[in-house]
Amino acid sequence: MDLTLSDEQRLLRESADRFVNETYTADHRRKIANDPLGFSAEIWKQFADLGWLALPIPEAHGGLGGGAIEIGILMEAFGRGLVTEPYLSTVVIGASLISECGTETQKQALLPKIADSSLILAFAHSERQARYDLAKIATTAKKTPDGWRIDGQKTAVLDGNAAGQIVVSARIDGGKIGLFMVPRGAPGLASRDFPRLGGGRACNLELSDVQLPADALLGDGSDALPAIEAAVDRAMAALGAEAVGIMQTLLDQTLEYTKIRKQFGRPLSANQVIRHRLADMAMQCDEARSMALRAALMADAEPVARSRAASGAKAKIGKCARFVAEQSVQLHGAMGVTEELDIGSYFKRLLAFDTLFGGSAHHYRRHAALGGRDVHV
Known part of the structure; x- marks a missing residue:
């Protein structure tokens, strides 16, 4: 299987990384923290101008017809910037449910509004x-x-x-x-x-x-539970990619900190024990990235395989995320929990990730049950 990104996907990753690095500064995050909306309406409009809101929407309804891989590329960049815009709720979940369950009239009425940023779901x-x-x-x-x-x-x-x-x-x-x-x-x-x-x-x-x-009522009244399960599985794959972006940022910042922080005349990174812990963090990041990619690749598979991939990713990434977050805070010492650094904010976002749509224990059980087994966690 060729896992190399296409030219279009590489351009998407580069543009997303550039936008997030330039826009989501520490000053911006402090400003948004006090905003009753919880995000910037101006930036949400820019998402539409960049085509990100139209990304997974079918071309017949004003979208670009992108898939879970493209969503994962965006979400990983959003994780690095601690983006709070309602992309998951509106585009990943809301647009997916309308596309799957809505009548043609409902799709024509709602999906273009999502793509142009005039409708938040x-x-x-x-x-x-x-x-x-x-x-x-x-x-x-x-x-x-x-x-x-x-x-x-x-x-x-x-x-x-x-x-x-x-x-x-x-x-x-x-x-x-x-x-x-x-x-x-x-x-x-x-x-x-x-x-x-x-x-x-x-x-x-x-x-x-x-x-x-x-x-x-969306659609003709058919049972919507299968569509809900598919949308939530896609959301968990997207959240996994976001968590990977956060974990990688924590690793990068911790590595840089241990190079400049000195004790007894030597940088922390010169200590072999510290190097081992950094290596463990890097390994957990790679494992999480692999699981997030697998969940995205299986997003269009048959229901049992898709759900097992999503639950497996959610469970594994939850464990990896907690390890990386805790190590990052600990290696920063008291600085890791101050407002001067973003470490605490990334840590909180990873804690929130672990509870959204169920924690690791829940998804270990779900993964086992889908495979016809029982497990007690």
């Missing part, structure tokens, strides 16, 4: 009792003479505070799961937003007698 699926089980949905959707009535609660909705529309999953009359487009500010929709660990914002939603028109 959020995906409201997680519920308190589910414990990362995508099939456990208690939110209900009941048919009414005028359309639908939605009732339920959703937790940890990424970028829900900024979304123009929220894709809400609900069980239709106690049966199959459907996806509904709920506009922000709909009567009966209550939101409580909060800052996310590592940057960005999320919210908890309460839907009480939310009335929607008949065309708010």
Whole structure:
């Protein structure tokens, strides 16, 4: 298998690295940390100008028809810059669900707006009792003479505070799961937003007698659970690439620090024990990068193979990320937890990565169950 990037993919990586290095400075991150939106609307528009928002959208609907590899290239660069723009929620998950479940009319109406940055989406699926089980949905959707009535609660909705529309999953009359487009500010929709660990914002939603028109349901009412599982698997592959970018940055900064930090007249990097720890960090970064790439390559495989690759990557990268983050903080000493350095911010983002869509223990169990085995972690 040839894993060499194409010319177009190399250009994408170079442009993404250049943009992130020039834009996401320490001053920018401090400014965004105090922004109630959680990201820069101006930079989000630049994403559209660069074609990044259109990247995975089909060409028939104003997109570029890119795949999981291209998304991974972008997300790795985003990890290095601690990007907080709602790319995962809007493009990786939201656009994917609309492309998979929506009618042709819905696709034509929504996907071009995502590509030109005029529509931000959020995906409201997680519920308190589910414990990362995508099939456990208690939110209900009941048919009414005028359309639908939605009732339920959703937790940890990424970028829900900024979304123009929220894709809400609900069980239709106690049966199959459907996806509904709920506009922000709909009567009966209550939101409580909060800052996310590592940057960005999320919210908890309460839907009480939310009335929607008949065309708010994505598609023809077929069970949306397979599409949800596919979208979340793609999201985990993208998050894995983002984590790799963060880990590589931590390794690079730690290596540089140990070269200039001196103890007893010698740089820390002259100590053999320190070299061994740096080598272990580099090895963990390479292992994580391989798992993220495998998840991206399997994004279009048949469901069981795709899900096992995604869960395997999430579990392994979670372990690698924690090791690299902890070693980086420790090798920086007290400087690793001060606001003068970005080490603590990268550390927090990796902790958040480990909990999104389930931690390592959950995905070890899921990986085993998909392979017909049982495991206790």
